[in-house]
Amino acid sequence: MTTTSAPASKPPTHQVSSRVSQSVFDGSRLRVVLLVDVHDGAQQQFLEAYEQLCNQVASVPGHVSDQLCQSIENPSQWLITSEWESAPPFLAWVNSEEHVQMVEPLHSCVRDTRSLRFHVVRETGGPAEATPSKRRLQASPRIGDGVIRHALTFTVKPGSEAAVARILADYASPEPRVDDTTRLCRTSLFMHGNRVVRTIEVRGDLLAALRHVARQPEVRAVEEAINPHLEQNRDLDDPESARVFFTRAALPAVHHVTAQQEDPRAERHALYYPARPRCGMRLAELLARQDEAAAGSPYSPVLRSTIFQRDDVVVRLIDVLGGLDAADPALALGLPDTGPAAELTTLLDDVGTNAGADTPLTRLLGLVRMEFVTDRRSPEA
Numbered sequence: 262m263t264t265t266s267a268p269a270s271k272p273p274t275h276q277v278s279s280r281v282s283q284s285v286f287d288g289s290r291l292r293v294v295l296l297v298d299v300h301d302g303a304q305q306q307f308l309e310a311y312e313q314l315c316n317q318v319a320s321v322p323g324h325v326s327d328q329l330c331q332s333i334e335n336p337s338q339w340l341i342t343s344e345w346e347s348a349p350p351f352l353a354w355v356n357s358e359e360h361v362q363m364v365e366p367l368h369s370c371v372r373d374t375r376s377l378r379f380h381v382v383r384e385t386g387g388p389a390e391a392t393p394s395k396r397r398l399q400a401s402p403r404i405g406d407g408v409i410r411h412a413l414t415f416t417v418k419p420g421s422e423a424a425v426a427r428i429l430a431d432y433a434s435p436e437p438r439v440d441d442t443t444r445l446c447r448t449s450l451f452m453h454g455n456r457v458v459r460t461i462e463v464r465g466d467l468l469a470a471l472r473h474v475a476r477q478p479e480v481r482a483v484e485e486a487i488n489p490h491l492e493q494n495r496d497l498d499d500p501e502s503a504r505v506f507f508t509r510a511a512l513p514a515v516h517h518v519t520a521q522q523e524d525p526r527a528e529r530h531a532l533y534y535p536a537r538p539r540c541g542m543r544l545a546e547l548l549a550r551q552d553e554a555a556a557g558s559p560y561s562p563v564l565r566s567t568i569f570q571r572d573d574v575v576v577r578l579i580d581v582l583g584g585l586d587a588a589d590p591a592l593a594l595g596l597p598d599t600g601p602a603a604e605l606t607t608l609l610d611d612v613g614t615n616a617g618a619d620t621p622l623t624r625l626l627g628l629v630r631m632e633f634v635t636d637r638r639s640p641e642a
Contacts, residue, residue: 280556282405283517285348286546289380289399290325293351295341296375303370304336310366311341317363318343323350337372348380349542352513356571361508368501375468406519408446409467412460412512412569412576419455421490426452428486429459430635435477437639443469447638449578451531451631455492458512458531458576458631460569471507512576516549516568520556527564527580531631532594535610536573544608545570548577551595558597562588566595573610576631590626 299307311329318324327343345351354360382399417425429450437445443465450459463470474480484497495506536544545568552566567578577595581588596602602622 280404280520281516281518281553282403282408283410283514284403284549284553285352285515286549287380287399288347289382291345291348291351292379292381293343293345294377294379295343296377297339297341297367298372298374299337299339300370300372301337304331307339307367307370310370314363314367318354321350321354323347323354348378348515349546351378352515352570353542356511356513358509361505368504407464409463409465410460410514410517410567410569411463411467411471412458412514412578413507413510414456414458414512414569414571414574414576415506415510416492417455417457417487417490418492422452422455425457425487425490426632426634428483429457432483433479434637435474435480439465439470439473442466443473445470445474445639447636449529449531449636450634451533452634453533453629453631456533456574457634458533458569460531460567460576460578512569512571512574514567515545515570516552517566518549518552518556519565520558520561520563522564523580524564524582527582528584529578529580529636530585530593530633532577532579532626532629533631534575534577534605534629536575536608537610538573540608540610541570541573541575544605545575547601547604547608548575548595551597551601552577555592555595555597561592561597563592563595585626585630590622594622594626594629596622 297307308329315327315329318327323346325344325346327341330340330342332338332340380399382402384398434448435445439445443463446462446464448459448461450457452458461467461470461474475484481497488495488497493506493509496502534544534548548568552563552568555561555563562582564580564582566580569576569578579593579595581593585593591597591602594602594605596605606621606625
């Protein structure tokens with residue numbers, strides 16, 4: 262059963278690090294913008310579906326308000342904006358099975374959608390000016406590197422792991438150029454048991470890049486080859502089946518920090534932290550706090566870290582100087598202090614209780630370490 266992770270209990274009060282290029286954990290209010298292209302003649306059907314949806318969304322924890330707007334130039338173009346208390350409750354809802362079912366009536370009347378999410382950094386006018394203590398605006402702008410990070414995850418039938426790993430490792434890389442403004446930078450694949458995680462780094466438009474990759478013959482052949490091994494059935498020739506599969510497979514990046522410039526000696530690794538029910542967001546926030554604090558330490562071998570989270574699946578992608586085997590397991594796990602290490606084991610499902618009492622962090626690192634499948638970088642990246 263899919264569960265919805267509980268939102269973070271307290272927003273951090275510290276200053277945002279200049280090294281952090283992405284995070285959902287600063288407590289700022291969130292503005293979500295959804296661009297919708299409605300089929301000709303389906304405007305009334307879309308409006309009725311939206312009215313039903315907005316009544317349901319109003320009861321979701323963390324939701325503040327929303328607006329539906331129709332273009333004055335093209336009646337087929339609509340805009341839905343919503344405000345949330347912070348990013349974690351929105352992500353917990355939008356990545357839930359409840360959301361997948363809730364928005365299903367909309368898909369029969371829309372051609373295309375695009376979702377954009379923004380933290381509120383500054384604002385003028387309105388009642389918020391009179392109550393600055395409640396505004397919770399982002400303290401300072403984040404420093405980005407122009408790269409969008411995303412991941413997909415799915416499970417395969419037990420016993421098929423070796424066959425799936427061979428299929429995913431042995432294919433020609435797709436053309437990295439998507440269009441004049443979008444490039445594929447890097448794709449890394451890892452497995453943990455029967456779970457597959459594919460991370461993607463893109464400059465430009467993520468949605469355009471994902472569509473570009475899906476159209477490539479070599480990628481399509483790989484997707485067809487692994488179809489018989491998937492635990493969740495899909496039909497890539499059926500747009501609705503493909504949409505539902507990739508919606509459920511989405512594993513968004515919730516935090517990224519770059520500590521140092523890239524180093525050719527660094528190795529890419531992935532760690533899988535399965536959370537206890539409804540603890541995924543708390544676990545991701547714990548790891549994010551530790552990675553942000555460690556970014557300024559000259560002793561940390563982790564040059565960059567990206568945390569992906571959906572429901573109770575948390576994956577941490579790290580570039581480690583000198584490799585994972587040579588690193589201090591506490592630093593590699595992102596837990597230099599005993600307090601966070603103890604908290605981590607209370608949030609982990611099964612894995613934490615299986616860690617040995619004598620060398621828990623060494624044991625834990627072995628349990629959460631993912632199997633490397635492939636890491637492909639664009640020559641232009």
